[in-house]
Structure formats: structure tokens, C-alpha cells
Amino acid sequence: MLTTIKEVSGHVGKEIKLGGWLYNKRSSGKIQFLQLRDGTGFIQGILVKNQVSPEVWERANNLTQESSLYVWGVVREDSRAPSGYELDVTNLEIIQIAEEYPIAKKEHGVDFLMDHRHLWIRSPRQRAILAIRAEIIRAIQGYLDTNGFTLVDPPILTPSSCEGTTNLFHTKYFDEDAFLTQSGQLYMEAAAMALGKVYSFGPTFRAEKSKTRRHLIEFWMIEPEMAFVDHEGNLKIQEELVAHVVQQVLANCEQELKTLGRDLSALEKVKAPFPRITYDEAVELLHREGFTDFTWGDDFGAPHETKIAESFDRPVFITHYPTEVKAFYMKPDPNRPEVVLCADLIAPEGYGEIIGGSQRIDDPELLKQRYEEHHLPLEAYQWYLDLRKYGTVPHSGFGLGLERTVAWICGLDHVRETIPFPRMLNRLYP
Template sequence: MSDTINGSVYIADLPDKVGQEVSLRGWLYNKRSSGKVRFLILRDGTGLVQGVMVKGKLPETDFTAFDRLTQESSLSLEGVVRVEPRAPGGYELEVTAVHPLHVASEYPISHKEHGVDFLLNHRHLWLRSPRQQAVLRVRDEIIRACRDFFADRRFVLVDTPIFTPTACEGTTTLFETDYFGDRKAYLTQSGQLYLEAAALALGRVYCFGPTFRAEKSKTRRHLTEFWMLETEVAFADLEDIMALAEALLCAVAVRVLENRIAELTFLERPLAPLQAIRPPFPRLSYTESLKRLTAAGHQLAWGEDLGAPEETALSQMYDRPVLIHHYPKECKAFYMKPDTVDPRTVLCVDVLAPEGVGEIIGGSQREDDLEALLTRIKEHHLPQEPLEWYLDLRRYGSVPHSGFGLGIERLVTWFCGLHHVREAIPFPRLMDRLTP
């Protein structure tokens, strides 16, 4: 693709244009004046550049256009590219022409501190800030790294439905919707069940899309709509997918550290925790985890699921992700296969990120025996009829298979060093927020 649009170049390409006269288009980030010399800071989505206006070196009408340009006005600049280490990005433009395209109304987000609610109410504009742009660029790199990881291993991308007839993770966290008046449908909690069908057709598959949870939770780790990357592998057992999850996180860390150092530096994100993402990751059984938690002063009975405080305590014991496996059967989903050695537990794993982020990956070996799966469905009080198609996978060529899901926003939160997951998605959906 051409690196110009209608003759205009991008700010990111200015290092290759030193000494040349170019045209730039973008938005006014800031401006200042010292009499006969005026400075415009232009942003175009690829970076910032300082435009220097010297009275007498450009038409007077262009020089005075400075006075009516407001923050976030759109404009084009023409000028000669110069190296200037003190300027944003290390280059500046000796401006020869200014063409206002649209003079913006008074911009509601100024270069001062604003409250979180105010910024979320103006999320559509807050995205223009350098910090939010940096987060979104890291998010983009993470997603492309994940896709490349699976493509390089010959996994097939399979798109799974957003409307589903029943629950995958539990009936209490579903968003229900009317489906043409005669039945109910639900926004998907996970693409996993459909991905299992695809795995028995294609062997190694993954999906990536929005998922929904109606949990009434207001913690910094929760969204009602989030993006999840899920994978399913035929003939794989728990050990196989633990190794796959470890390899994926290591590969993504390498890519982000290779390509997004500038963004991480701008976010003031210490790099050491990301540089520590190297194999092998520590592994603990649920039972071993409880012993360590008890020693650290946490009181949790065997059989209870780990909550955010317990996950945080465990993850702080290590400098890299930790894999917690073999949880009690009672606190996990119906499709997880029990361990033959200890049937009280299931063959599952949660990957906990350090620095208080908590669970970023959840996976398991799936129950591949028809009768055992029927029993689990009854134990969880799930209707069998909507799951008949899923049971067919155990009737026609059932094989051991395993998979996991990765929450993209939690991974972005961790990599960027954010406090709240709401900054890790362009337009967050929370219990009390449906706009913009």
C-alpha cells in the first residue's frame, strides 16, 4: 500500500524525508507562540510533529491562520523536514503553507487533569490522547502476534456464533434476548463448544471475537463485553495445552518488546516484568496452591474456587505467569474431564499473571465420554435438548481434546501496566456504562 494519501505523507515516515518538502494532514494537538515564530504540534495517528511558522517565510494569511486554529482542528501543513532532537519525535517541519480544513469547537478535553467518569463519558474523544493511542497500539500488536502464532502452527481460524441457545459457563451470567418472538437466545459467553466441533473437523483451530458476561461485578478486572481468543486441539491432553499457553504468552511478549518499546516507555511501563516472561513457567496444583495460601495467611477451604485476593497472592510469589491446575470438580464447568487419579479434581488450568492482574487464561481437557458428559450436564442442571448437537461430538468419533481461552483485555492491561481493564478496550462496557 502507498505510504501517501493524495500526496500527503505520514509523520512516521518523516525520517526518510529529511530535506524534502512534504505535505502532512492531521489534527492540531497543541500550539504556542513567541511573536514572529509560532509552533503547531500536529498529530496524524502515526505520531506527533512540530511545525515551525516564521513570519515572512509563508503567506501572511497562512501565518495568521494560527490565531483561529483550536485544539483538534483538522488542517494540512506543507514544509521542509528538518532534524530537531528537541522536538517531539526528533523532527520538525519548516512550514511554508497552512491550510485549515475544519476549525473545531471548544474541545472538552483540555491538557489538564480530568476525572475518570468525565473521560469515559468522552471516550470517543479520549481515544485521541497519546496515552490511549499507545495502549491501542500495544493491543493491536498483541492481537496480531496471537494470530501469527497460530497461523505459524497451521491452526485454522473458525468464527463461532454470538447468538447461542444455551449457556456455556453458567446460567447466571447470560445476557438474554428475544429471538423472533418464539424463543430465547443468549449472547455468547464463549465460542468453545462450537470450536470443539471445528476441532473434530480440522484438528487444530482457534477463534477470536467478542464474548459477554452478565456478572454484576464492578472490579477492575471485569467487563461485560470483552474479546477472547480461544483454541481447541484434537488429541491434545492437559499437558499439551499448558505447553501451548506458555508458548503463546512467550511469543507475544517477544513481539511486543520488539515492536512496541516506544509505547511502553511512554506509558512508563517497567520492562523487566515483560522480559521475565520466559519458559518454564512455575506450575502448582490447586491443592499445593492452598497450602501456600494458608502459609501466607489466607483462609480457603478445599473445594472453594480461588478469588481475586488468592490469585493476586499466588501470582505475587513469582516473577512470571504461574499455572494452577487440577481444580476441584465442583467449582469448574460441566465440560471439564475429571482426573482418573483423583476424581475430585478436573484436568484444567488457569494461568495467573503477576503484578495483581490475575487470571488471563483458562483451559482444560474436555470430557470426551458421552455417558460421563450426560451425568455432568444433569449435575449442573442444564437442559439436555439444546446440547444434543454438542453430545453428537461424543457419539461420532470422539477423541481426547483440550483447549483454552485468553482474555485479550486482561493481557493488554498486564502488558501496559494499567490499573483498570477499562482502558484496554476502545469502548468499555461495564455494569453502569453502555455509552458512548
């Protein structure tokens, strides 16, 4: 019966069988050191010439990088090993001798690695990132599922834009025009009126011709919507969710974070409640820090968000943005209608916005007015207006960008490493 590398701690002193690949190999004459991987982790196998048959020794000699094999051996604790364990190999069976592997043990350019992304994800670093991504997804869904949220799947093909922008991928839906979704939010609002607290988790698409380290064309969003939850309640759920995710990753992905060389002390500070500043206060901060050309009503760019985040040791909410720079559905502050009841959550260490959210407009007349101001066709959005005509209630929601969150928690320089097969401005392969 096969054991996995992740499970070897429960088999110390016993012989096990692994199925895996050879990641690397070196020899000191009478000993071969096999770096093995099986998808769950990495372990070193020690092969001593006078302790195995000549046939087994020769098989090991013939192994090339990424050759597939079965390995038998006795698990031994070793504090010097990254995983804390090594394998004294007793036997091996070759499944396939791999051809010369294109990704060598040397520096490769980013374009070369991206062209070979299907192979690059086998490396320790890329495997660690994808394992952490999976843990982040588990943590998000675990928090929402145990706090009364119901998962609802919105459509990917839509007849209109969520935010009235033109950055959409157009396609034909038989004889009609259709677009790839840029957000499931509007549909989640409908679902919230049926189920109370809901969330979606799926791919979204933005046809922005952007090459920044924060942008992907196809990315994944988690979008909760909550009936009878106001702006304040919305922020509380967001900070509880993010803190829960970070702490779960710290608890379950210690080895992967070490592989990435992540500063754990920065993540250990991520505990609720998070600091909050208003848009007005953020503008004042930027002026003090030398951004004197930033004027009230402008939207924050990456340098602005980074500078604001430097003043805090954990994520920070920026609340009450000007109405004119935010989406049509956001509820104005009753005490100050030129700003809306919204917030962006800015991650520390220069990773920018990871969540955007707001209380939604619940007044049908005000929403209709917003349609007119944003030149939105009533026929395309009539169903959304219906939500305010038939039992309107205060409600709020937010969208969390998975890849930016992964980049921040992993400490990555670019979001292209946060998703198995990134889609960027000039990349659709592999």
C-alpha cells in the same frame, strides 16, 4: 502525496505533506510550536515567522485544539523529541477550525472522560493503548495462523449457556429464547473435530453485576481448541503464545510503551517456559501468606491471585483445580478424579487470570453424567454430546481474555481503557 508521522524517519531532510489535527500549540512570539497528530503518532511542527508568508503565520495563529489541517514541512532529526524527529513547517492549509474542545489540558474525572470517550481516544495515552491492543491481536493471530490453526467464527446468538451459569443476556429469537454468547468454546470443539486445530476471536458477553477493575460486560476472547492435544500440550501452546505476544509488542510498540511509562524490564522476563504450581500448592502458599481462612475447594479471588503471582517474575500456571469449582466439560485427572486437568494462567503484577483452559471430557458416558450433575437439559446439549459419540478423541482448549491481557501488557489500572468503547455495569454510552 500524503506521508504519515510514523513514516517520517524515511524522509529526513525532505519536504513532506501531512494530514492531521492540532493537539496543542504554544508560541514564543516569533516561533509557533504545533503539536500535530495524524493517528499514527505525534510530531512537533516548528513555524518561524520570518520563514513563512504572513498568510501562513496567520492561519497558524487561528488554529484551535483539534482543528484539522494539511501541513507541509521539512523533516529534521532531533534527539530531544519523543519520536526523534521534528518538522520545520513551510506551509499549512486549514480544513476546519474546531469548536472549543471539551477535554482541556487539565485533570478531568473518569465519568467525564468516559462520557467523552469518542474524543478521549485521541489523546497520546489512549492512542498508545489502542495501538498496542491492535499489535496484540496481530501477534495472537500471527502465532495461531502460522502454527496450523484455522479461524472459525462461532455464533453470537446461542440457545443455551456454555458453562451452565445464569449470567447471560436474554433475548427473543422470534418465538424462541436466545442468549448472547459468553463463550464460543463448545462450537470450537465441534470445529476442531472437523479441522483439527481451530480458534475463534470475537465478542462475548457476561451479565455479571460487577464493578471491579478487571471486569467488562462486553469483551473479546480468543478461544483455541485442538484435537489430539492433551493437558500438557495445551499448557505448552499457551505459554508459547503469550511469550510470543509480549516479545512482539516489545519489538514493535516501543514508543507506545514509553508513552504509557511501562516498566519494560517486567515484560522482558516473559519468556517460556512459565512456572507451574498445583491448586494444592497454591492453597499452601496462601496459608503461609496469612490467608488462613481459605479452604480447599474455594475459588481464588483477586487478592489470592495477586498474592500467588507475587512469588513469580512471569505468568504462572495454577493447575488441577477441584472438580466442583470448574465447568462441567473439564476432564478429571485419571489418577485423582476430585481434580480436573485444567489450568489458569495468572499474570504478574496483580493482573489476575488472563487464560483459562483444560483438557475436555472425551468419554460420552462421563459427559452425560456431568449433564445430570449440573442439571443441564439434554435437548439443549445433545449436539455437544454427539461429538463424543461419533469419533471422540482427546482434545483440549483455552480462552484468552483480550482486555485483561492488554491491561497487563500496558500496565493499566482498569480494563475500561483497554477497549475503544467499554461496556460496563452502568455504562452503555457512547
